Amino acid sequence: MCSGQEKGFCVTNHPIISLDAMGGDDAPEIVIQGAELALRQYPRMKLVLVGDEQRLKKALGQTAFARSIDIIHADDMVMPEDKPSQALRNGKNTSMWQAIKLVADKQADAVVSAGNTGALMAMSKLQLRMMEGVTRPAIAGFFPTISGSGCMLDMGANIECNEDNLVQFAIMGSAFVRSVLNREQPTIGLLNVGAEEQKGFDYLRVAAQILSSDKLGLNYAGFVEGSDIGNGTVDVVVTDGFTGNVALKTAEGIADLFQHSLKTSFSQTLLSKLAYLAARPQLRRVRSLLDPRAHNGAVLLGLNGISVKSHGGTDGFGFANAIHVAVEMIEHGFMPEVSQTIAEANPILEQEKGKGDE
Amino acid sequence: MCSGQEKGFCVTNHPIISLDAMGGDDAPEIVIQGAELALRQYPRMKLVLVGDEQRLKKALGQTAFARSIDIIHADDMVMPEDKPSQALRNGKNTSMWQAIKLVADKQADAVVSAGNTGALMAMSKLQLRMMEGVTRPAIAGFFPTISGSGCMLDMGANIECNEDNLVQFAIMGSAFVRSVLNREQPTIGLLNVGAEEQKGFDYLRVAAQILSSDKLGLNYAGFVEGSDIGNGTVDVVVTDGFTGNVALKTAEGIADLFQHSLKTSFSQTLLSKLAYLAARPQLRRVRSLLDPRAHNGAVLLGLNGISVKSHGGTDGFGFANAIHVAVEMIEHGFMPEVSQTIAEANPILEQEKGKGDE
Incomplete structure (x- = not known):
């Protein structure tokens, strides 16, 4: 059952996920394999494949899952080498644009694509628009750690961030880990070059001070270092998109x-x-244990809809994991939770920033 | 034979290295073990242990190497938790300060310490002073790669860098790799979030443009990403100290x-x-192959002297490797080479920057 449906966050009471069938090195085959694997695990969901109808029909054949999978035709596809601006200009007929459009039009709860990351971000931002109160969207993803798995954001949506962005990333990352990894009070660390309070940039110290406030209700654990990523010291590692991308x-x-x-x-x-x-x-x-495919599925957080990026070079197993991330977010009510938390946190954020200025 | 002696860069025609005998988790034992291991490999060098004379004499005992090792007494030691400013204020009698002083006073060619990094940087900068023409010193170190080993700088001396700093890091890193890894024309990569020209910060694009100039004579290979560090795509990875520290x-x-x-x-x-x-x-x-001890020895480049930082938690084998780095730099004439290259490069750097402004 989709939590959040009563508030208009879900299309039906079962997840509907649209798949960019033409995105990824080995698309559409890996997308279809991933769809079938995912349906075996969650037979109650509905999947929509967007892409070259003839090719998809042929590839899909007479599988047992065919009736849980709809096909929507799209003439064109985004190429891996397309620049985001190019994709935005000429991309309205691509499978990626059309797959995202289903979410924007409330015909699907989430979109999953293994295609061009820049284009997916740009098209998702344009069609789904920013969530009210969010200053910047962020790419969040998982990685293996000694204690299981952790989440990091931003992994490349914004190369430069300020304290407000980082605090919002912490809020969104916390809700994301709660949804997908089922951890009640995820611990949050701010990535820095040392654990001592005086280390790093000014905006990191201001963000740390705001995150420490009890009023935000976050489980903030302090500064963490690069080595803490693999060690799994915290559940959520918060950083700017440049550092996060390099670390990942x-x-x-x-x-x-x-x-x-x-x-x-x-x-x-x-x-x-x-x-x-x-x-x-x-x-x-x-x-x-360390298989990147098992940790597949980076999510663009902070938009009015769920947009999941699968690794471009993934196989069916990895693509199924990216679908899994989308399903967990839908079923655990990520969207209503994060929009509520952001709305509640923003006034506190302003208040705490004010304190620092006095 | 010390290359560079004729230009006043070496004290004698055999390397003399001063060791902060009290720095490191298991000092002075690991320092003495490292000294003995290093002397076995380079019997022609001279080592000076700086620290608690009585303790050192006792620990050194009647080893075969005792006559290649001098001891200079220092009353005090820098503690791991000391802040750099604290260490500078009260540290004149510490083994670290006295060990660096031998280099400043031209009684040793290099200093090696496994002690507090911040204090070593601060004391080295103050006593050895910046090399003429260098805008910022940088910490350079080695890491294992698929093709053997590579070098990265800055690993934490400067959390913020501009294009001039990065270009100078490339010059110093190139000379460093030539000295220590014996690679004639080391390839240089600028760490970024993508290999495409338009990616990243403005100062990265300006630095890339300057580094591409034939006049500098560097083997610049373009932007590299985090994954290129382990892949060993280039010999020298150039980045700011924040990103370098997180990546390492x-x-x-x-x-x-x-x-x-x-x-x-x-x-x-x-x-x-x-x-x-x-x-x-x-x-x-x-x-x-992946043993961090085999890649031990980070060097503070850009000063009028060689200051090598060994990992604090290292053992004798790792400390010997840090001494090895110092010896290679001395014997391959790192100091005269880097000072000459910087002097030649600075006017070109200004010229190339001017081009960008036009």
């Missing part, structure tokens, strides 16, 4: 480095290949 | 996460413990 990609690069080193090391000699056979279950376990 | 610590955290996952995975059942025995040589190989 640095983590991906180091994960690749590890996988590469393991592979090289276990394939050098006959003996090491035999050792691999012995250790395969354990090595696979580590790989799956 | 994020990488450390993800490395910890991997080690932790491997450990957990191989210790769950009797069978997985047996698998560990089979795979131990390969797993050890991966661990040693």
Whole structure:
């Protein structure tokens, strides 16, 4: 059941999710595979594939899930190399635009796309518009940690942020983790170059001071450092989009480095290949724990609708996880919760900022 | 032989390195162990231990290396929790201050300390002073990559940087990698949130334009992203101290996460413990490839002297590696090279900036 339907946040009492069927390196195949995997887990939802109707019909075939999947035709598609401005100008007939439009027109509760990130952000912002009271939208996503998984935002929507933006990111990130990871009072950390109060930029210190206020009701844990991301020290890591993007990609690069080193090391000699056979279950376990596909699904928070970005290079399993994120947000009432929290927090934010100026 | 001696850059024709014997979690033991390991590799150098004379004499004992090691007494030591300003005010009798002083007084070619980073930076800047023409010093360090190892700067000396700073970091980083990693024409990348020209902050685009100039003679490879750090796409990653610090610590955290996952995975059942025995040589190989101790030794570049920071939690092996970095810089003439390059580059930098303004 969709929580929030009574307040007009859900289209029906079952989630309806529109999928940009043509976005992603291996679209539409991975989108269809992902749709089927997701439907196996949530048979009660409805999926709408937006894209080349003939191709989609052929690929979908006579699967058992065909009647839970609608197809809407779109002539065109956004290309990976398109600039956001280009996509906005010429993109009205693309599968991405049309998939987002279903959410804007209240015919779907969320959109999922593995296509061009910049275009998805620009089209989502334009069609869904900013949520009342939100100063900047932010991209939030998950990553693996020693304690399970954590969330970071902003991962690249805004390269520069001020204290207001960061405080709102904390509020939105907290609601996001509550929805998707089912953690009641997520802990929040502000990414900095040291845990000491005097470290970093002025706007970080002001944001820290506001976040510490009891009135906001957030579980603020203080400054965190880069190493706290992997350690899972907090549930939500709040930062500007430049730093968040670099941190996320640095983590991906180091994960690749590890996988590469393991592979090289276990394939050098006959003996090491035999050792691999012995250790395969354990090595696979580590790989799956740290599998980026299991943490797929970055969400553009702060808009009047749910827009989920799947990794472009993902497979069906990863795409299903991105759909999973959308379903959790819908079912746990992310939209009504975050809009209410922002409305309540903004006056407190102003008040607390005023204190700092005195 | 110390290259650069004829220009007054080296004290004698063999490297003399002063060691802050009291800095680091397990000092002075790790410093003495590191000194002995380093002397085994470079028997021709001279080391000066600065710290509690009685304790050092006792710890040093009658080792074979005792005659290559001098001891200079210092009453006091910088504590890990001391603020840089505090350390500067009250620190004249500390082992750190006295160890740096030997370099300032031209009695040593480099100083190595595993103590408080902020204090080492502040004391090094004050005593060694900025190199002529350098606008900001930067902390440079190494990290493991798929292709071996790379260098990043700034890793935390300046949280905010402009285009001039970044261009100078590129020049200093290039000379640093040439000295320590023996790469003739190191490739340089500017850390950004995308490889496209229009991405990121204005000062990044201006820096990129200057770095592209043939006149500077740098091997500039363009913008790089966080994932390029682990991939080893370039030899030198140039960034501001805030981003560099977050990226470095994020990488450390993800490395910890991997080690932790491997450990957990191989210790769950009797069978997985047996698998560990089979795979131990390969797993050890991966661990040693990615061993942070092997990449120990961050250097404060841009001063009139070499000041190397060892990781505070390192052991003797890691400390020896930090000494190794200092020796390579001395023997490959880092100081004369970087001062000459900066002097030659500054007029070109001004010229190229002018072009952008027109």
